[in-house]
Amino acid sequence: MEAVNLRNVGHSIPKIDGLSIATGKPAYTEDLAMPHALVLKILRSPHAFAKIISIDTSKAERVEGVECILTYKDVPKVRFTLAGQSYPEPSPYDRMILEGVVRYVGDEVAIIAAVDEKTALKAMKLINVEYEVLEPVLDFEKAIGHPSVVHFEEDLTCNFDIGLHKEQNIVSSHEQAVGDVEKVLKDCEFVVEDVYYPQAQAHAMMETYRSFTYQDYMGRLVVVSSTQVPFHIKRQLARALQIPATKIRVIKPRIGGGFGGKQTGAGDVFAALVTLRTGKPAMIIYDRQETFSCTTSRHAMRIKVRLGADADGFIRAIDLEVLSDTGAYGEHASTVLSCVGEYTLPLYNKTKAVRIRGNAVYTNKMPAGAFRGYGATQGTFALESAVNKLAERLAIDPTEVRLKNISQKGETFLTGHGVQLGSTALDRCIKKGREMIGWKEKFPRQTLSGTKVRGVGMAITMQGSGIANIGTASAEIRLTDDGNFALLIGATDMGTGCDTILSQIAAEVLEVPLDKIYVSAGDTDTSPFDPGSYASSTTYLAGTAVLKAAEELKGKILDQGAKFLGASKENVIFEELSVRRIDGEGEISLAKIAEQTILGMGNLQLAAMATHGSQISPPPYVAGFAEVEVDVETGKVDLIDYVAVVDCGTMINPNLARIQAEGGIVQGIGMALFEEVRYSNLGKMETNTFMQYKIPCRQDVGNVRIAFEESYEPSGPFGAKSIGEVVANTPPPAIVNAVYNAVGVQVHHLPVTAEKVFLEMLKQQ
Amino acid sequence: MYDIRGYYEAETVREATELLRANPKLKIIAGGTDVLVKMHGGQLEDAELLSIRKIQELRDIRKLENGTIAVGPMATFTNVFNDQVVNKYVPILAEAAISMGGPQIRNIATIGGNVCNGATSADSASSLFALNARLKLQTFQGERVIPIQEFYLGPGKVDLKPGEVLTDILIYPEDYQGFGGQYIKFAMREAMDIATLGVAVLCKLDSGNFGEIRIGLGVAGPTPLRCVEAEEFARGKKISLETIGEIGKLAVKSTKARTSWRASKEYREHLVEELTQRALQTAIVRAGGVDFV
């Protein structure tokens, strides 16, 4: 469908749930929990790696108000993964609900359920655990071949070969190569080689992880969870608890942010287990410390890059070697690893050979998991930093190096299996961005005074839109008895606004005002299947499913209307909420059609359901430009200006696209300048509060300016691609590059702190 | 979780001191931004709290007849920042106030709480050290006035005797009249952050020479401190970039910086040297002297 003369799509319609949320209506998991639900607390391991010799819960159980205390002796002996991925999950089944081995500081030891929090905490202190402490693996660069093996158990399994070598602490190894990289590199006039360390980052969403469970009158387990993936949670619980999936219903209410974190299960299994054991409602709320230190973070990585270019500045070879720290459990280990190349190598297609290889390793730290950007963020930091270095070596402006080398519409790229690029406005994004930032005047640096120097830097990035050949989404639309439309979706709005944009798409196709549509989403009993909101899928896949369902339903309405009017379908049109004969000889309103079909003699409720998957995952793009001011006496970096120009295809809702972009850029700025998940030398997380873990505040992000250069993606709904993740990727390389251009300091380990910059400057003097 | 065993409210200083005499275990709560955080973190259990929020007289900021500035301990950082007396006579304290936390915290956190909490990072402390502030401490029986330097005993430890309430922060005329000054907070973030280093410098000129300078530092040791050696060196010296550089170097000598997650010792020392000079240069200009920048 073309994006012209549209009434809903392309308009900045306010989020349909915005006002309710802003005015504090009960919308979130905790708001919906029953007041008498049992309160859960988790006793967690103080050791990075240990075996439990004994647990004595007898004293704790005697505390009045304690309902039950569960340990590894009380759980099914089956391994599963918390990763919310389509079945068969590519993450190893390497954890149990509770186990006699603990693998990181914060790993679960016992579940305490009591009448209130105070009682649960009191009981927790009375549990006596004896540990045999083992030597932990903490440095991920020393994990392979470490004398300690994080997962030595026999019953760890994978659904298919992901290159697991658990005796070596390798959870997954990956290699993809096209052409002979070594040979091409040898022939290149210019070769750049460098190592980059993108750090672990915390999601830091507003609403911490939480889950509320109860059994309905049929004995089914109902789980109300702050999750991005209700259907995956259902499957996960069925396996972990060894109960039939038909016995489980997962409901997703409003979500206070996820950023990928809630694509991995957290407390659901514990609450569910307690409800099954006691028959009583139970609620678990992770506090901020648990959210920081007992869930997941972004995978920290070491990425070695080699880049070769010929004398004309064409990039001919790219070689990435990745080591990824997946922590104690392998959630998303193999896929984040492969995405490092998946979402970077296609950027440049003048290449003759490209390769990515690497390992994801187990360590005794909090697991890493899905995080907005999903490997692309880390890969972009490494590749784009290297491209900036190459540009310097080539003595070509970095924007020109990109323009020369990027893939264009209709072209293919080495790792793309011959698929042609359906849409890109990246060249326009680069040109517009450099104009907005004032690149020509400012590159590379301006000296303001004896102590202040400004520099500019840039980077480009891509992501996917859904997962090709795996991701699907279903949607159903019904004409209701009152002449309105029920839109049923499994897509999970987590503050992103997908309930709004999917309604816009439905309204557009059905040619009805938005307020005639209401959304019912995120309930595994009633919603059609959707893997959930991740992998930048929702607009592209769920959007198309909605579009298809709406088209089908519209056809049915016309058919039915024509029938009532005694005309053929070709001789009626839909106009002003009525089906009308072209010859003007009669019309029937939508309300009447609804009434007649459902209540009258029609005996047929009009509804349509569609499922959509895609064989391709068209990339959205961003060109990011940073201007920083460095204080040469202290090394302090102030971000002055950040320009991001985005190609997300057609914007279904420009305002919502803009806030996605702004939020993503700020999250990227946090990664570039402030945020880092750090551990003590005993493996205890040090950054488990917002005091230690710094996310940027409003005054730290300077001027964030977003612009759009729309392209038209033929395979997307109204030409749309994704936007949610791609926007997080450019700040680390662009800002690092700007600092380099200002003061000549190349930071390899994120984040860029004042101290690092200053000490490097000292070394250079 | 807040484990509050009891809660009392005093409406006058007298009532507060009486309650404290009757129950010396009472924990004073002012804005609560330190007390409640500690309770939440389990560092303060089973607390019985004595609120002094209703004692109106403790909120006032005024200039006494003898020129002494008296800052009520219950003045919030927003009060301090907006106060005319502060801005006119001790602007370095207003600079400290606005650097603290964010708007919400500044609206509730008090300057007295900041001092009594005893943190080396307290944003008001460096300025109060430079201003030679005195603290008036009252008990049921009487009161004492001591220099702020003597109040700070160690990290989180202050010389607050059982039964005592801080009732005034006093700045004498000879400690602010004729001085120019600046407070620089160096932190990782522009707001909502604890200082990596706090530097307060006051400077009085004496016809082209340094008359008197005062350097107060936060997070350069276990308590806020003064750089006595540098201050003495400066007295009577000609104002030049060279002298300023030397003062910066000497300032480091008074510090007992250590490596923490916020910064290494080396870097902190470098910041002391650099930022002392910076603040001093501004202080000179504000005292009516030459502008080196």
Ligand SMILES: Cc1cc2nc3c(=O)[nH]c(=O)nc-3n(C[C@H](O)[C@H](O)[C@H](O)COP(=O)(O)OP(=O)(O)OC[C@H]3O[C@@H](n4cnc5c(N)ncnc54)[C@H](O)[C@@H]3O)c2cc1C
């Ligand atoms: C989010 C956040 C950000 C913060 N940012 C900063 C910052 O940037 N800079 C900074 O310096 N601090 C900061 N703090 C710490 C804190 O806000 C300050 O130390 C504040 O000034 C404490 O004042 P209060 O009134 O809240 O004290 P309270 O918490 O009520 O009390 C603090 C201590 O002082 C005692 N006390 C209070 N008043 C008296 C009195 N009159 N007599 C005797 N004892 C008394 C109390 O018993 C307690 O021991 C921050 C705190 C939070 C939560």
